[in-house]
């Protein structure tokens with residue numbers, strides 16, 4: 001697959017800084033449950049951060065607040081220097097269930113955001129075609145999402161947000177619904193795309209291996225409403241394994257085990 | 267998409283099965299008339315015309331040349347007049363119900379404003395409207411179109427509201443994070459996502475339009491399938507009543523097919539109409 005030069009198609013190739021300060025979220029008003037509390041995080045432009053933790057510890061809550069889908073009940077969230085007040089195209093979201101528009105073709109899905117933001121039809125088509133090529137789906141450009149496999153649909157979803165040139169990419173268990181083989185393949189591709197696109201990435205996953213393989217830093221969250229303690233960040237582990245990572249290498253496995261212990265200590 | 271037994275031959279087999287049942291019904295009808303059967307509800311089959319007579323009368327109604335009376339060859343003029351009323355009433359109902367339904371389904375405030383009125387008017391059947399309509403509109407085409415609009419309006423509205431409410435929130439989130447304006451979230455996401463449900467409502471509304479047609483046309487109308495049936499009943503022409511029923515049934519069936527296939531033709535391969 002010969003990848004087109006992405007930097008020519010995107011306007012700003014540098015990612016945005018993500019700043020989270022003393023964030024808290026309570027669902028259901030005054031008598032409700034605290035999903036997360038006291039979450040602070042500073043993510044550098046272009047950094048890849050993975051968030052891991054047991055079910056219910058508030059990973060999705062954090063991501064949805066960054067996306068602007070939920071309003072925090074306390075604290076401050078800034079992306080690219082601007083406070084987050086709602087969803088916006090500076091923060092592209094990749095959902096576990098893809099969220100593609102079933103009545104639009106692959107090509108139409110990928111150029112949807114560009115068209116909505118006023119990019120002329122021809123230009124939007126060119127950019128969309130390039131990103132469809134990047135994810136290897138050129139032959140399927142005129143298919144509908146319902147005609148594609150899960151892995152292919154998630155490629156479309158990734159192409160759709162990348163074509164929109166976001167400063168930050170927010171991904172909530174994007175490969176969680178895929179089989180092991182497809183998942184590994186998608187991890188490879190995401191790493192390649194991340195290097196080329198240069199966006200900041202916040203990546204929520206249940207798989208510690210996936211987190212260590214992809215991220216510059218792994219954020220470990222513990223607690224959660226069910227445990228009686230609001231979800232919070234218990235550890236932040238830098239991944240100092242270089243660019244070419246081998247999931248079978250001894251240092252990789254050691255780091256994986258170390259993070260696993262911290263996840264389960266919470 | 268396809269049922270377990272798919273393929274051309276299986277489809278042909280199912281069609282043959284459906285046709286066989288129809289032939290069976292006509293056969294029983296024939297035997298019942300001949301044998302003067304009396305069925306449940308005191309249905310006296312002997313009072314019915316035989317299928318062959320009905321077929322001949324239907325032919326004459328459509329093409330003339332058999333009996334050559336005032337009834338011969340008039341089908342198309344009746345059908346034309348009725349179709350116009352159905353389309354006017356149905357079109358008006360759709361034009362009102364779809365936009366209102368989209369807004370009611372999407373915005374709580376609009377729903378709160380219109381829901382009580384809808385629930386109050388909806389249970390009033392068209393038959394109960396007839397006396398009032400005759401007093402304030404009078405006999406004729408306008409009254410018929412009004413009754414059709416009224417009856418088709420509610421199923422289209424309720425299906426639209428339901429479809430809009432069932433749009434996966436995920437699709438709205440996807441549109442928002444791509445930078446879609448509020449107006450375009452409604453037009454480019456909510457409307458297409460609820461189209462299969464809206465089409466279901468349109469099909470129910472169109473079916474009802476033909477039902478209500480007979481009611482509306484039974485007063486003070488010269489041309490129309492409903493008025494033809496009413497006249498036939500007054501003349502105790504059971505055969506003509508049955509012919510009128512068959513024509514209305516076929517018209518309703520065909521208009522549904524035309525609606526579904528017309529929309530499928532417009533949407534092409536886009537999955538916007540539920541497969542039937």
Ligand SMILES: Nc1ncnc2c1ncn2[C@@H]1O[C@H](COP(=O)(O)OP(=O)(O)OP(=O)(O)O)[C@@H](O)[C@H]1O
Pocket residue numbers: 027028034035053054055056057058059060061062224225226231
């Ligand atoms: N919309 C909501 N209303 C009420 N409570 C919610 C809502 N969304 C999440 N919660 C609660 O907030 C807590 C954190 O949920 P969240 O979905 O963020 O966890 P998670 O870490 O993403 O879990 P998982 O790994 O299972 O996806 C849970 O206790 C959950 O029940």
Ligand SMILES: [Mg+2]
Pocket residue numbers: 059060061172
């Ligand atoms: Mg989650």
